[in-house]
Amino acid sequence: MPAAQLYAALIDALPDPILVVAGFEAEDLTARRYILANAAAREMLRITAEEGMLLSAVRDPVVLTTVDAALFDETDAEGAYETTGAQTRSLRVRARWLGFGHDGARLALLTFHDETEVRRVERTRVDFLANASHELRTPLASLSGFIETLRGHARDDVAARDKFLGIMQAQADRMARLIADLTSLSRIELDEHVPPRGVVDLVMVVGEVVEAASPLGAQRRVKLDWRSCAGASMTVRGERDQIVQVVQNLLDNAIKYSPDNASVRIELQSGLSDLAAAASQEGVPRLSLVAPDPSQETYAALRVTDLGPGIARQNLPRLSERFYRVDGQKSGARSGTGLGLAIVKHIMNRHRGGLVVASAEGEGSTFTAYFPMAHAPEGVVKAS
Ligand SMILES: Nc1ncnc2c1ncn2[C@@H]1O[C@H](COP(=O)(O)OP(=O)(O)OP(=O)(O)O)[C@@H](O)[C@H]1O
Numbered sequence: 368m369p370a371a372q373l374y375a376a377l378i379d380a381l382p383d384p385i386l387v388v389a390g391f392e393a394e395d396l397t398a399r400r401y402i403l404a405n406a407a408a409r410e411m412l413r414i415t416a417e418e419g420m421l422l423s424a425v426r427d428p429v430v431l432t433t434v435d436a437a438l439f440d441e442t443d444a445e446g447a448y449e450t451t452g453a454q455t456r457s458l459r460v461r462a463r464w465l466g467f468g469h470d471g472a473r474l475a476l477l478t479f480h481d482e483t484e485v486r487r488v489e490r491t492r493v494d495f496l497a498n499a500s501h502e503l504r505t506p507l508a509s510l511s512g513f514i515e516t517l518r519g520h521a522r523d524d525v526a527a528r529d530k531f532l533g534i535m536q537a538q539a540d541r542m543a544r545l546i547a548d549l550t551s552l553s554r555i556e557l558d559e560h561v562p563p564r565g566v567v568d569l570v571m572v573v574g575e576v577v578e579a580a581s582p583l584g585a586q587r588r589v590k591l592d593w594r595s596c597a598g599a600s601m602t603v604r605g606e607r608d609q610i611v612q613v614v615q616n617l618l619d620n621a622i623k624y625s626p627d628n629a630s631v632r633i634e635l636q637s638g639l640s641d642l643a644a645a646a647s648q649e650g651v652p653r654l655s656l657v658a659p660d661p662s663q664e665t666y667a668a669l670r671v672t673d674l675g676p677g678i679a680r681q682n683l684p685r686l687s688e689r690f691y692r693v694d695g696q697k698s699g700a701r702s703g704t705g706l707g708l709a710i711v712k713h714i715m716n717r718h719r720g721g722l723v724v725a726s727a728e729g730e731g732s733t734f735t736a737y738f739p740m741a742h743a744p745e746g747v748v749k750a751s
């Protein structure tokens with residue numbers, strides 16, 4: 368390939384949009400032209416020609432000012448702007464003075480860089496810190512308040528002191544739980560790309576977690592309906608502690624959101640090979656929060672069903688966001704920090720599993736976690 372052709376191909380193949388702009392007089396805006404636009408630029412600016420009037424390709428004032436600084440002040444310039452349209456994107460534009468063309472035109476190079484993803488990550492991080500501090504500040508403020516009271520007028524009031532110490536203990540526990548969840552979340556995220564190595568018997572793990580949760584169930588007057596497949600074992604690939612966390616969180620939510628005297632059903636099913644079929648259940652909206660790896664062949668499913676308030680369809684996609692809680696469920700016995708399902712999501716991602724929620728307002732919820740099986744059992748059954 369001759370050098371000129373190679374350069375042309377190279378510029379066209381660059382992933383970031385590039386324009387070369389030519390201009391003569393600062394006052395004559397309509398005379399500014401782009402004289403080269405690579406494929407990425409043509410796609411982003413929705414232009415077909417490689418050459419044309421600049422204003423026909425770009426109208427954003429930030430871009431135009433940046434171009435002019437390079438063209439007429441002969442300096443490098445840059446600016447950030449957002450495109451409007453179906454999807455808002457954050458872009459950074461940089462302009463460099465190139466010199467004079469053979470026709471005496473002033474030339475500048477314009478490059479665009481999409482910063483939407485970087486901005487999104489940055490925003491998530493800022494939100495995360497704000498949320499985490501807020502969640503810690505509330506119990507901390509309460510603790511400080513009670514310490515002050517205990518040092519002041521409640522100093523000699525034995526009954527009040529006992530009551531306040533009880534509340535303080537609960538607040539301290541809440542802070543400890545929050546910190547444990549945050550630590551666990553960051554650890555899981557760190558090794559999310561390292562596949563788990565162990566093999567876990569799901570029947571045993573679920574049995575243990577259900578047993579451990581039964582005092583909480585009794586306290587909340589919720590019956591745990593666990594049909595242990597006695598004698599059966601169901602081995603899945605995974606890390607035991609993390610699978611325990613998944614079961615615990617799903618069960619904890621189901622108990623927390625159940626009305627009095629209702630029961631929570633916990634079921635296991637093995638040898639599922641067609642998750643799309645397993646997922647179709649009439650009438651109830653459902654959403655996959657973690658999509659299972661399509662290359663896996665058989666799954667074991669853990670299904671936790673409650674008769675609680677259910678979740679409105681528009682809130683389903685946000686359930687696994689950190690700190691997300693459905694409005695109106697933020698107080699009383701249903702308190703929580705909104706980290707549980709975020710933890711579950713990351714664990715299921717790491718396990719190349721799936722997580723599906725099916726729920727409708729007033730009709731309870733079913734959360735199903737799919738774990739890749741360690742080996743397919745005999746007579747694989749299709750999900751019904
Ligand atoms: N079984 C359920 N029924 C109704 N709503 C639910 C159920 N499970 C989760 N939700 C909703 O999803 C939100 C997020 O759940 P998640 O487990 O992440 O947080 P949490 O239970 O509020 O707090 P945490 O688990 O950190 O103690 C909950 O606040 C609740 O609004």
Ligand SMILES: [Mg+2]
Pocket residue numbers: 616619620703705706707708
């Ligand atoms: Mg929870």
